[in-house]
Amino acid sequence: MGSANSGIQSIERAFSVMLAVATEPAGITDVARRVALPVSTVARLLSTLEHLEAVIRQDDGVTYRIGPTVSSLAAGNDSTLTGRARPFLDELVERVHETAGLSVLEGNEVLYLDHVENDNAVQIRDWTGERTPLHVVASGLVFLAFMPAERVKAYTAGGLDAPTEHSIDTAAQLDKRLDGVRKAGLAWTVDELQLGISAVAAPVRNRKGEVVAAIHCHGPTYRFPDPDGRAEVEAAVSAAARRLSDTGLD
Numbered sequence: 001m002g003s004a005n006s007g008i009q010s011i012e013r014a015f016s017v018m019l020a021v022a023t024e025p026a027g028i029t030d031v032a033r034r035v036a037l038p039v040s041t042v043a044r045l046l047s048t049l050e051h052l053e054a055v056i057r058q059d060d061g062v063t064y065r066i067g068p069t070v071s072s073l074a075a076g077n078d079s080t081l082t083g084r085a086r087p088f089l090d091e092l093v094e095r096v097h098e099t100a101g102l103s104v105l106e107g108n109e110v111l112y113l114d115h116v117e118n119d120n121a122v123q124i125r126d127w128t129g130e131r132t133p134l135h136v137v138a139s140g141l142v143f144l145a146f147m148p149a150e151r152v153k154a155y156t157a158g159g160l161d162a163p164t165e166h167s168i169d170t171a172a173q174l175d176k177r178l179d180g181v182r183k184a185g186l187a188w189t190v191d192e193l194q195l196g197i198s199a200v201a202a203p204v205r206n207r208k209g210e211v212v213a214a215i216h217c218h219g220p221t222y223r224f225p226d227p228d229g230r231a232e233v234e235a236a237v238s239a240a241a242r243r244l245s246d247t248g249l250d
Contacts, residue, residue, distance in 0.1 A: 013037060017045045018066065021055055025065035058094075065094075081213060082114045084247050085204075088215065088240040089116040095236045098219040103139040103201075104212065105147075106131065108155055110140045113213075132193060135160055135168050138201035139214035141187035145178040146203060146211040152178070166191040186238055191221055198224050200233060202241035206249040213249075215241040 013035070020026065020034040032042040046064055049055040056067040085102045092100040093116045102114040109131040117126075134140030134155065144152055152174070162169040168177060181187040186202040199218035203211040217237055218224070225233055 013041065014045050014049060017042060018049065018054060021064045022066045025058055025063045027062045027064070031064070081249065084249070085114060085213070085215065085244050086116070088244050089114060092116075092215070092217060092236055092240045093118050096217050096233050098217045098224055098233075100215065100217050100237075100240070101128075102204075103214050103216065105134075105143045108134060110134060110137055110143065110214075118219075133161060135174055136163055136189065136193045138187045138189045138199040138218070139216050141177065141181050141189065142201045142203045142214045143211060144174070145181035145187065163193055164191055164195055166195075168192070184234075186234055188225075196221050200225070200237050202238045204241045204249070205245045213244075215244065 016035045016037075017031055020031045026034070028039055028043050028046060031046070032039045035042065046055060050057070050064070050067070053067040055064045057064055081104070082102060089100040089102060097118050099118055100116050101112055103110045103112045105111075110133075112128050112130050112132075115126045115128045132140065134144050144155065153171075156171040156174060160169045160171070160174065161167075168174050177187075186200060188198070188200045190198045197218060198221045199216050201214045201216035204213035204215060206212045215237060217233060
């Protein structure tokens with residue numbers, strides 16, 4: 001009986017710690033004060049929760065916040081794609097400090113479904129509800145890279161408009177670009193839809209492994225991507241897309 005009570009108490013304490021960091025990210029001492037537990041106990045609980053990815057540390061290495069495991073569970077309670085994606089977009093913005101978004105393929109265009117802004121003074125406008133050609137945006141390149149070859153051929157048959165001097169405008173250029181996207185597992189565009197906008201996107205897959213959406217980050221070209229942080233951005237976008245895929249999309 002004592003062992004059962006002890007187990008229940010441990011669960012209650014772990015839950016209280018998660019609630020504390022869900023309310024506002026905090027370090028071990030602050031969390032201990034919020035939940036009225038010894039610092040050593042909170043440190044042990046946070047270590048276990050971190051191992052389970054129920055909490056994660058922020059960039060400063062000492063402050064904890066809710067992690068992807070809990071976000072994924074919360075997302076699973078919403079059957080809509082945008083509802084499931086929002087926690088991962090929020091985490092992505094917090095990690096990368098640039099705007100994040102969600103898009104789907106609609107015909108021969110990208111349709112933007114959601115947009116989460118960062119706190120930078122210079123912002124990229126909200127593209128929610130907008131449509132763009134596939135070959136000039138990162139999400140569109142992701143969709144093209146993982147669709148059947150005959151469909152890509154049909155897309156290029158009518159010619160490719162080039163909104164800027166950096167845009168792809170031939171089928172040969174596109175084929176070469178898509179090979180790189182397949183190898184990398186993600187796509188970058190720089191100044192290809194509009195001068196001054198750069199973006200990176202990764203595929204979101206359903207239970208069958210089919211690409212059904214894309215998660216992206218974008219920002220002003222003058223600061224995004226930061227050459228020193230490019231790999232971190234790629235890892236963050238890929239992780240967000242993978243975690244959304246893992247929620248079991250139809």
